[in-house]
Amino acid sequence: MMTDDEKAAVLFDNPNVHGDAARAIERNALDNLATREEARVQAEGMAEHFRAIGLNSTEASRLADLRGNPTPEQRQEWREDATKTLRQDYGDAAGDVLNDVRAYIAQHPKLRDHLRKTGLGDHPQWVRTVAAKAREARKAGKLK
Numbered sequence: 001m002m003t004d005d006e007k008a009a010v011l012f013d014n015p016n017v018h019g020d021a022a023r024a025i026e027r028n029a030l031d032n033l034a035t036r037e038e039a040r041v042q043a044e045g046m047a048e049h050f051r052a053i054g055l056n057s058t059e060a061s062r063l064a065d066l067r068g069n070p071t072p073e074q075r076q077e078w079r080e081d082a083t084k085t086l087r088q089d090y091g092d093a094a095g096d097v098l099n100d101v102r103a104y105i106a107q108h109p110k111l112r113d114h115l116r117k118t119g120l121g122d123h124p125q126w127v128r129t130v131a132a133k134a135r136e137a138r139k140a141g142k143l144k
Helices: 004-012 019-032 036-052 057-064 072-106 109-118 124-139
Strands: none
Touching: 036 057, 036 109, 057 124, 072 109, 072 124
């Protein structure tokens, strides 16, 4: 039978979640949870979300470092910052991009539920990252 450390090593050696991202996932999970097993389970879920939307190691690492469960005031600030970010990145098309983000997230129900549960769906870095993926999906004809 594998120890928790051995299980974690297998997870973090996964070729779909590399170096910095694996460490960020583990660090985030360990910071927020009492046991290594809980951290491993949370890290597995995060790695699954990151793979589902095709994040590279750098993108996954940046997002794994973000802390969820914001206050209502912080969520409002995040929404405002995310809106500004989309306007800066996409100009007049920001509204269309936000609709694409929503449609893209809807295609990934587990990720959608995670973002709702943690409040991270309002974070500007999540919005910016998913916006880029959503636009790629739109251009490839993979977004309805």
